[in-house]
Amino acid sequence: MEQLGFEFEVQPRKLTKVSPARLATFDDCPRRYRMSYVDRPPPTRTGPWAHSTLGAVVHNALRALFELSPARRTPARAAALLAENWQDGGFADARQAAVYRERAQSWVAEYVERNDVSTTPIGLERWVSAPVSPEPGKPASLIIEGRADRIDERGAELVIVDYKTGRRAPDEYEARGSQALAMYAVAAARTLRRPCRRVELHHLPSGTVAAAEHSEASLRRHLTRAEETAEDLRAATDDLAEGGDVQSLFPARPSARCAWCDFRPSCPEGQQAAPPAKSWELLAP
Numbered sequence: 001m002e003q004l005g006f007e008f009e010v011q012p013r014k015l016t017k018v019s020p021a022r023l024a025t026f027d028d029c030p031r032r033y034r035m036s037y038v039d040r041p042p043p044t045r046t047g048p049w050a051h052s053t054l055g056a057v058v059h060n061a062l063r064a065l066f067e068l069s070p071a072r073r074t075p076a077r078a079a080a081l082l083a084e085n086w087q088d089g090g091f092a093d094a095r096q097a098a099v100y101r102e103r104a105q106s107w108v109a110e111y112v113e114r115n116d117v118s119t120t121p122i123g124l125e126r127w128v129s130a131p132v133s134p135e136p137g138k139p140a141s142l143i144i145e146g147r148a149d150r151i152d153e154r155g156a157e158l159v160i161v162d163y164k165t166g167r168r169a170p171d172e173y174e175a176r177g178s179q180a181l182a183m184y185a186v187a188a189a190r191t192l193r194r195p196c197r198r199v200e201l202h203h204l205p206s207g208t209v210a211a212a213e214h215s216e217a218s219l220r221r222h223l224t225r226a227e228e229t230a231e232d233l234r235a236a237t238d239d240l241a242e243g244g245d246v247q248s249l250f251p252a253r254p255s256a257r258c259a260w261c262d263f264r265p266s267c268p269e270g271q272q273a274a275p276p277a278k279s280w281e282l283l284a285p
């Protein structure tokens with residue numbers, strides 16, 4: 001069965017390309033969106049964050065693991081790949097980095113022990129893209145695109161897998177409510193021409209999997225919200241190009257998040273909103 005009805009014949013206006021990251025950034029703080037995607041050269045940023053480094057290392061190790069033949073995907077090999085991909089950016093010192101390297105080696109080794117890793121995914125950090133319309137029968141209004149951590153093929157359907165390494169284990173409500181996962185499901189179904197409704201968050205520190213099955217209606221709800229945000233960010237970007245006021249088009253939205261925002265050094269409002277976090281404070285305990 002075809003998943004969601006997309007229309008391609010007539011495109012009355014230029015389609016906005018959006019990724020889940022862009023939409024989430026604009027929703028969270030329009031100024032951070034502007035600094036991330038509009039300002040060139042980009043404003044001064046903080047240095048690396050240890051939690052981001054750790055996440056990237058785990059992602060790279062698991063990607064390398066699934067690129068091996070199934071027989072070589074052992075716990076020991078996973079731990080070795082983690083060490084080979086290791087980076088120290090953002091950690092307090094070499095000792096803390098070593099503690100987390102060992103911890104992350106345990107995470108990936110246990111992941112291989114607990115999960116069936118014998119099937120080769122159909123996509124590893126695969127780029128997916130699709131023109132979509134949230135309303136059936138209407139012309140496409142935006143192009144969603146992005147890079148999914150992993151796309152599995154289970155029976156006749158695809159499954160979106162997203163790795164997590166944060167402090168808290170996500171639950172099924174988070175999986176269901178994730179706009180990013182829903183957008184990857186829609187784009188993967190279109191790109192790979194197979195149904196895709198199941199999305200999963202694999203949390204390495206706790207070894208848990210939070211899963212959700214989308215319906216056509218729930219995917220459409222996510223697309224409707226994505227379209228609204230895409231409209232707002234397109235209007236703000238166009239108005240800025242025509243000489244609009246940058247502060248009102250991309251207002252700062254200070255919150256606790258400012259403590260670890262990459263663009264804090266370039267944002268006076270963010271500096272006033274929260275004291276700076278240490279670069280290792282967001283590591284999983």
Ligand code: SF4
Nearest residue numbers: 029032258261267270
């Ligand atoms: S520091 Fe806060 S207000 Fe400033 S760009 Fe970052 S998130 Fe937005």
